[in-house]
Each structure stands twice: as C-alpha cells, then as structure tokens.
Amino acid sequence: MQALNLDYMVGLVPVLLGYLPLTLGMAAAGMVCALILSCGLAVIRVSRLPVLNQAAQLFISFFRGTPLLVQLFLFYYGLPQFLSFLVSINGVTATIMGLTLHFSAYMAESIRAAITGIDRSQTEAAQSIGMTNAQTMRRIILPQATRVATPTLMNYFIDMIKSTSLAFTLGVTELMGATQKEAASSFLYFEAFLVVALIYWIIVEALSWCQKRLEKRLNRAYQR
Amino acid sequence: MIALKGITKRFGEHTVLDGIDLSLARGEIIVVIGPSGTGKSTLLRCVNFLERPDAGQLTVGDLSVDAARATSDDILGLRRRTAFVFQNYALFAHKTALENIAERMIVVEGLSKREAHARAREILERIGLADKADAYPAALSGGQQQRIGIGRAMAAKAEVILFDEPTSALDPEWVEEVLALMKQLAAEQQTMIVVTHEMQFAREVADQVVFMEGGRIVEQAPPSELFTNPRDERTRSFLRKVLAGNAPSDA
Ligand SMILES: Nc1ncnc2c1ncn2[C@@H]1O[C@H](COP(=O)(O)OP(=O)(O)OP(=O)(O)O)[C@@H](O)[C@H]1O
Ligand SMILES: [Mg+2]
Numbered sequence: 001m002q003a004l005n006l007d008y009m010v011g012l013v014p015v016l017l018g019y020l021p022l023t024l025g026m027a028a029a030g031m032v033c034a035l036i037l038s039c040g041l042a043v044i045r046v047s048r049l050p051v052l053n054q055a056a057q058l059f060i061s062f063f064r065g066t067p068l069l070v071q072l073f074l075f076y077y078g079l080p081q082f083l084s085f086l087v088s089i090n091g092v093t094a095t096i097m098g099l100t101l102h103f104s105a106y107m108a109e110s111i112r113a114a115i116t117g118i119d120r121s122q123t124e125a126a127q128s129i130g131m132t133n134a135q136t137m138r139r140i141i142l143p144q145a146t147r148v149a150t151p152t153l154m155n156y157f158i159d160m161i162k163s164t165s166l167a168f169t170l171g172v173t174e175l176m177g178a179t180q181k182e183a184a185s186s187f188l189y190f191e192a193f194l195v196v197a198l199i200y201w202i203i204v205e206a207l208s209w210c211q212k213r214l215e216k217r218l219n220r221a222y223q224r
Numbered sequence: 225m226i227a228l229k230g231i232t233k234r235f236g237e238h239t240v241l242d243g244i245d246l247s248l249a250r251g252e253i254i255v256v257i258g259p260s261g262t263g264k265s266t267l268l269r270c271v272n273f274l275e276r277p278d279a280g281q282l283t284v285g286d287l288s289v290d291a292a293r294a295t296s297d298d299i300l301g302l303r304r305r306t307a308f309v310f311q312n313y314a315l316f317a318h319k320t321a322l323e324n325i326a327e328r329m330i331v332v333e334g335l336s337k338r339e340a341h342a343r344a345r346e347i348l349e350r351i352g353l354a355d356k357a358d359a360y361p362a363a364l365s366g367g368q369q370q371r372i373g374i375g376r377a378m379a380a381k382a383e384v385i386l387f388d389e390p391t392s393a394l395d396p397e398w399v400e401e402v403l404a405l406m407k408q409l410a411a412e413q414q415t416m417i418v419v420t421h422e423m424q425f426a427r428e429v430a431d432q433v434v435f436m437e438g439g440r441i442v443e444q445a446p447p448s449e450l451f452t453n454p455r456d457e458r459t460r461s462f463l464r465k466v467l468a469g470n471a472p473s474d475a
Contacts, residue, residue: 121314124274129328129380130304139331144318222317222360 009191016178016196023175024203026092027161030099034107034160035153037100041108042145043137046115056108063105069166072098076170091170099163103156110152114145147218154211158204165200175199225249226384226415231270231280231291233263233439240266241277242439248384248432251413255426255447258436259462264419267436268386271417272306273299285383304332307377311389313369315361315376321368322348322357325375344379351375351405367398371405378409385409387418423466427451435459 044056063071076094080087118141126136146153168177175196183192226248233241240263248254256264269275270291271282277291284305289298315324322344329340348354351371361369370390377385390406391399403425409416410429420426426433426447433450435443435458443450443459454460 119314119317121310121312122316125308125310125314125316125376126327128272128274128303128306128308128310129376130300130332131328132300135331139327140316140318147318222362 004194005188005191008186008188009195012182012192012195013199015182016175016199019173019175019178020199022092022172023164024161026095026099026164026167026174027157029096030103030160030164031157033096033100034104034156037104038107038111039142041104042111042115043142045108045112047133047137060105060108063102064109068098068102068163069169071102072166072170091167091172094170095164095167095172099160102163103160107149107153107156110149110156111145114148115141117148118144150218151211151215154207154214158207158211161203161207162200225283225285226271226417227281227283228271229281229283231267231277231282233266233270233275233277240439241270244280244439244441246417246434246441246444248415248417250383250415252415252431253410253429254417254432254434255430256417256419256434256436257421257423257426257462257466258442262436263439264436265388268308268388268417268419271384271386272303272308274308304380305383307380307382307385309370309373309377309385309387309390311393313361313366313373313393315369315372317361320358320360321353321364321372321375324361324372325379328376328379344375347375347378350378350408365398366394367401370394370398370402374402374405374409378414384415384417387416387420389419389421391420391422421466423451435462437462 041056041060044052045060047053072094075098076089076091080089122140122144123136126140127133131139164174165176167174168180171177173181179192179196183189186192226246228244228246231241231244232239244267246254256267258264266275270277270280271284273294276294280291282289282291282302284302287298287301287305289302294302316327319327322341325347326337326340326344329335329343330337333340335343345354345357348357351374353368353371353375356364356368356372361372364372370393374385374390387406391402394402399422403422406416406418406425407429418425418430430447432444433447434441435450435454435456437458443454443456445455450459451463454463
C-alpha cells in the first residue's frame with residue numbers, strides 16, 4: 001500500500017483547469033440549444049399539432065430510450081457514413097449535438113408539464129383580449145412555465161455538465177480526456193481521477209448552491 | 225350595436241344554447257339571469273368565441289360573422305371588439321396590475337410600452353387602484369383583483385364588455401366595491417352584458433333583463449317590468465326562489 005502522491009495531485013489541478021472552459025462551453029452551448037429545441041417540442045406537444053405531434057413524440061421516445069453514449073457514437077462514427085457533409089464533423093460539434101438532442105427530449109417533457117400546469121383561465125383571458133395563440137404562448141404561458149420548470153431544468157444542466165465527460169470517447173480532449181492522458185503518462189491513475197472527480201464535484205456543488213438561491217427567489221415571486 | 229341571431233351550441237348530444245336572439249344598442253346594459261346550467265356562461269363565451277357556436281350570426285359593431293363559417297380572422301376580429309370579465313378574475317399571474325391592464329395595448333394595439341403604461345395608469349386611476357400599480361395579483365384581495373380584471377377589459381375599449389358572474393367568487397366584503405365600479409361604467413355608457421345573481425344590481429342598472437332557462441330566452445323585459453310583473457310561470461318561480469333569499473345553488 002503506497003501513500004497518495006499529493007504533490008502530483010496539486011500540480012495536476014492547474015493543468016486540468018485549463019480544460020474547464022471547453023467542458024463548460026460544451027455544456028453551455030448544449031443547454032442553450034436544448035432549451036430552444038425543447039420549448040419547440042413542448043409547444044408542439046401541448047398544441048397537439050397533427051403530424052408534428054407524432055414526430056415530436058417519436059423523437060422524445062427515441063432520445064429518452066437510448067443511452068447518450070450510443071447516440072454520440074451514432075452521430076460521430078455512424079452518420080458520416082451516409083451524410084457526406086458530416087464527414088468533417090468534429091468531436092466537439094458531435095458532443096454538443098448529442099447533448100442537445102438527448103437532453104431536449106427530457107426537458108421537453110418537463111416544460112410540457114409546466115405549461116399544462118398553468119391555469120387554463122389565463123389562456124382564455126389572453127384570447128379574450130384578442131391575443132393570437134402564438135402571442136399567448138410567448139407572453140403569458142411560456143414565461144410562467146419556464147419559471148415553474150427552472151429547478152428541473154437546472155438539474156438537467158448539472159447532469160449535462162457531467163455528461164460532457166463522454167466527449168473523450170469521441171477523441172475530444174476536455175476535462176476527462178485530459179485526465180486520461182495525464183494518468184496514462186504518469187501511471188498515477190488513482191490520483192489523476194480523484195482530482196478530476198473533485199473538480200466535477202466542486203462545480204456541481206457550486207451550481208447546486210446557485211440553484212437553491214434561485215429557487216428561493218422564484219418561490220417568493222409574484223408576491224410584491 | 226351588438227346582435228346575436230339564432231346562436232346555437234351543442235356539447236355532444238346536449239344542446240346548451242338553442243337559437244338565442246339578442247340585441248343591444250350602444251350604451252345599453254343587459255343583465256342575464258337564470259338557473260344554474262342554463263347556458264348563461266356559454267352564451268357569453270360564444271360571443272367572443274371562447275366557445276365556438278355551432279350556428280348563428282354574430283354582429284359586433286362593424287363586424288358580422290356567420291358562426292358556422294368563422295375564419296380565424298373573424299374570431300380575432302370579434303375578440304378585439306369585445307372584452308370579458310371572468311368569475312375567477314383570470315389575471316396574468318406573472319404580471320403586475322399595471323402590466324395586466326397594459327398587455328392588450330402593447331400586444332394588440334402595438335403601442336409602445338411607455339404609452340401603454342401611461343394609459344394603464346389612467347385606468348388604474350379610474351378604478352381607484354393607482355397605488356397598486358406594481359402589485360402582483362397574488363398580493364391583492366379578491367375585490368381588487370376583479371377590479372383589475374375589469375380594468376383590463378376597459379383597456380380594450382370594446383364595443384361590449386361581457387361579465388360572467390363577476391362577484392360570485394368574491395367574499396361578501398368585496399362585492400360592493402366591484403358592483404360600484406360596474407355602476408360607474410354603466411354611468412359612462414359602457415355597453416355590457418352581465419350574467420349575475422345580484423338582483424338589486426339588475427334592478428338599478430339594467431336596461432333589459434333576460435331570463436334564460438334550458439338554453440333559451442324565456443322572457444326579456446325592463447327590470448321594472450320583469451321583476452314586478454313577470455309573464456312566464458318559469459320566471460315567476462325562479463324569482464320567487466331567488467328573492468326569498470335562497471340564491472340559486474351555485475351563487
Ligand atoms: N366544455 C363543456 N363541455 C361539455 N359540457 C359543457 C361544457 N361547458 C358547459 N357545459 C354544459 O353546458 C351547460 C350550460 O353550462 P353553462 O356554464 O353555460 O351554464 P350557466 O348557466 O353559466 O350555469 P351557472 O349558473 O352554474 O354558471 C351545463 O349543463 C354544462 O354542464
Ligand atoms: Mg356560468
């Protein structure tokens with residue numbers, strides 16, 4: 001039994017932190033795209049648009065029903081075989097795409113639940129003053145639904161940050177990929193992976209703290 | 225000018241409105257009374273297509289619509305010429321009192337936010353809630369919420385305001401302030417159709433009282449006549465029950 005090599009661990013921290021922007025960047029880009037896509041999906045589901053609704057259901061079912069890793073491989077290794085313009089797709093783009101599609105399927109269901117939770121009488125009130133369906137959705141329903149769904153969406157964001165680590169399987173050197181390389185050259189696997197675990201943990205804890213504060217603020221919303 | 229002709233509405237097999245004819249001149253006030261489940265709410269909701277009538281002709285101001293063939297433009301047109309006051313207020317929960325009133329002016333009339341807010345402030349002034357401009361609905365009493373609901377309808381400058389039991393959901397202590405506001409509107413010659421169980425209000429304010437039962441208009445007359453000398457036996461029996469102090473089961 002040998003002792004932990006603490007000096008190595010301390011030295012590794014700044015090296016790994018250099019890859020943090022890529023990790024957080026992929027998560028942020030994935031989150032923004034997933035928010036847009038999931039709002040669209042949720043609206044389609046709620047308004048029961050023919051054909052589109054079935055398509056959305058199929059989409060959601062597939063991306064919730066298969067592992068993220070499988071989806072990533074499908075995009076990165078599989079699709080370029082048929083879609084030649086994807087040959088040049090790089091690992092970062094494929095990861096953002098995969099995260100977007102995968103998480104938007106989950107988020108769409110949360111947003112849908114939040115939308116259906118808004119009192120129907122507000123929709124009628126909006127219609128009664130002559131607002132179109134689109135205006136009602138954009139100005140009355142979605143702002144309230146996003147508020148209701150925010151805590152859940154924050155959870156998905158946290159999940160997404162952790163999921164970016166899968167990008168290393170597509171050859172992307174992000175936080176996890178970098179750790180893998182460092183460990184392979186130093187043979188100090190335990191130390192290296194412990195450091196990266198702590199880094200993920202601290203990020204997630206920091207976000208959870210923000211989430212709690214945000215929830216507190218949301219809970220006292222509309223009381224002024 | 226508001227005119228309803230042969231308005232018919234079915235829910236499945238159940239005919240809820242069976243050919244309703246009704247017309248109002250500008251500035252006229254009609255109060256609709258009748259037992260529960262008679263189609264009073266449905267009638268109001270049909271006027272601005274919150275419910276789609278199966279048949280009939282609707283005329284509001286310069287717009288005349290064949291209900292069975294109404295296009296989405298017709299529907300929007302009707303809604304923009306009418307305004308609705310809901311029993312449960314139905315205020316936008318994420319908007320302040322001021323924003324609730326200004327919303328239509330911004331979205332439908334395309335006014336700038338500044339101008340819309342200035343006009344909304346005038347309305348708050350008129351409904352006596354200027355000090356509540358920045359309050360959210362959750363922080364207001366039922367009576368105040370309903371007055372904001374009426375303010376929102378006033379902002380529409382509609383040909384007609386439709387009131388569906390505006391005081392039924394209120395604690396008794398707030399009923400008077402809402403009725404007072406409605407009387408103020410009546411004095412300003414606002415055209416309105418009011419469904420209510422407040423018979424005293426009907427007596428004081430209505431030009432015509434309509435008694436409905438079973439999806440039809442049984443009797444229509446000025447309040448002095450309908451309340452003192454109802455012709456139809458069904459009207460008499462309804463009024464006996466209501467005026468005996470036993471408000472209808474849902475009041
Ligand atoms: N969306 C709907 N689907 C099916 N039936 C409905 C619907 N809305 C109303 N009804 C039925 O239509 C009838 C008339 O309802 P309505 O709400 O218009 O009555 P009302 O006169 O306003 O009654 P109340 O005094 O209780 O408000 C009732 O029998 C009701 O059950
Ligand atoms: Mg009713």
